[in-house]
Amino acid sequence: MKVNGTPTRPIWLDDDGFGVNIIDQTKLPHAYEVVRMETLADACHAIFDMLVRGAPLIGATAAYGMALALHADATDAGFEQAYKELYATRPTAVNLRWALDEMRKQILPLPVAERVKAAYALSAQICDDDVAQNSAIGDHGLKIIEEIWEKKGKTGVINILTHCNAGWLATVDWGTATAPIYKAFDAGIPVHVWVDETRPRNQGASLTAWELGNHGVPHTLIVDNAGGHLMQHGEVDLCIVGTDRTTASGDVCNKIGTYLKALAAHDNGVPFYVGLPSPTIDWTVDDGVKEIPIEQRDATEVTEMTGRLKDGSTATVTITPQSCKAANYAFDVTPAKYVTGLITERGVAHPSKDGLVQLFPEFA
Numbered sequence: 001m002k003v004n005g006t007p008t009r010p011i012w013l014d015d016d017g018f019g020v021n022i023i024d025q026t027k028l029p030h031a032y033e034v035v036r037m038e039t040l041a042d043a044c045h046a047i048f049d050m051l052v053r054g055a056p057l058i059g060a061t062a063a064y065g066m067a068l069a070l071h072a073d074a075t076d077a078g079f080e081q082a083y084k085e086l087y088a089t090r091p092t093a094v095n096l097r098w099a100l101d102e103m104r105k106q107i108l109p110l111p112v113a114e115r116v117k118a119a120y121a122l123s124a125q126i127c128d129d130d131v132a133q134n135s136a137i138g139d140h141g142l143k144i145i146e147e148i149w150e151k152k153g154k155t156g157v158i159n160i161l162t163h164c165n166a167g168w169l170a171t172v173d174w175g176t177a178t179a180p181i182y183k184a185f186d187a188g189i190p191v192h193v194w195v196d197e198t199r200p201r202n203q204g205a206s207l208t209a210w211e212l213g214n215h216g217v218p219h220t221l222i223v224d225n226a227g228g229h230l231m232q233h234g235e236v237d238l239c240i241v242g243t244d245r246t247t248a249s250g251d252v253c254n255k256i257g258t259y260l261k262a263l264a265a266h267d268n269g270v271p272f273y274v275g276l277p278s279p280t281i282d283w284t285v286d287d288g289v290k291e292i293p294i295e296q297r298d299a300t301e302v303t304e305m306t307g308r309l310k311d312g313s314t315a316t317v318t319i320t321p322q323s324c325k326a327a328n329y330a331f332d333v334t335p336a337k338y339v340t341g342l343i344t345e346r347g348v349a350h351p352s353k354d355g356l357v358q359l360f361p362e363f364a
């Protein structure tokens, strides 16, 4: 995607072939700042403190984090220490484990002297694969939007509700939930996006709104609890969200609040789709509610809010009584029965083991 007309990814190798640049997403939409990572600690900080976030981008950052770590120490012990530290940064997005396991499979068998170069090459490959996968998700999702457009007699607009940011900032390009939206918009289909603000970190308000605005896609920000009301009044044609981990049986873990949107969609007969590249499927788990670790983050993310003041500076304010306790569950699980389809790079799967295995027979 483009920022001010320049093709931009949220992660890229710097010109010296060593440092890795990222967009600091904690500063958006108020400031656009690029941060250069040079060490394992930089990569862990970037993931843990959410300078980068979104499942596929977390995976890509972990891969480059391993390349940076091996640059300092390419021995087996260096690899294992880096694996441990990167793995501990965030627990829910399975792309993190997937990327580290790819590194283990492909880099560790090599002689120590060859590991650094190969780790950078594999990181670049993981990034390029993610772009291709998301573009394919966009093509498959576009067909769904086209069908709805036909059914509406090609009149009015198609209203799409999305939650959190599963856009290009959360991946290496295109996004997962947003890829079909961008492709539909580029094809001239009049789409309009309801953007859930996505408390407490406001990824919808800060990131999705910024992305869609940059691309010229019409959108309206809504509070997290508005979606059900809009669905009851026929104002949502479909929902598309991303996921941090989808089980082999099609249960979808995504940003907290996704489950409630899926329930409202189910009650109102609104199709509920999930965009996901295959590294987001965790083939080792079936029951998402029981088996997926749900990240709990610092309570201050709930009790405080950061925003821009009229003079252009940013400030953080407390919105609760001083002694108020808060719980901060970052994700929830939507059972497969509430999901209409899983839009993968190989096509749209029925949200079930059979549906996924039809598209990915190598995991049967």
Ligand code: MRU
Residues within 6 Å of the ligand: 053, 054, 055, 056, 093, 163, 164, 165, 166, 167, 170, 171, 175, 176, 177, 203, 241, 242, 243, 244, 254, 255, 330
């Ligand atoms: O806590 P975040 O911002 O990393 O959560 C991101 C999401 O929940 C996204 O919807 C998910 O990672 C899919 S990104 C294509």
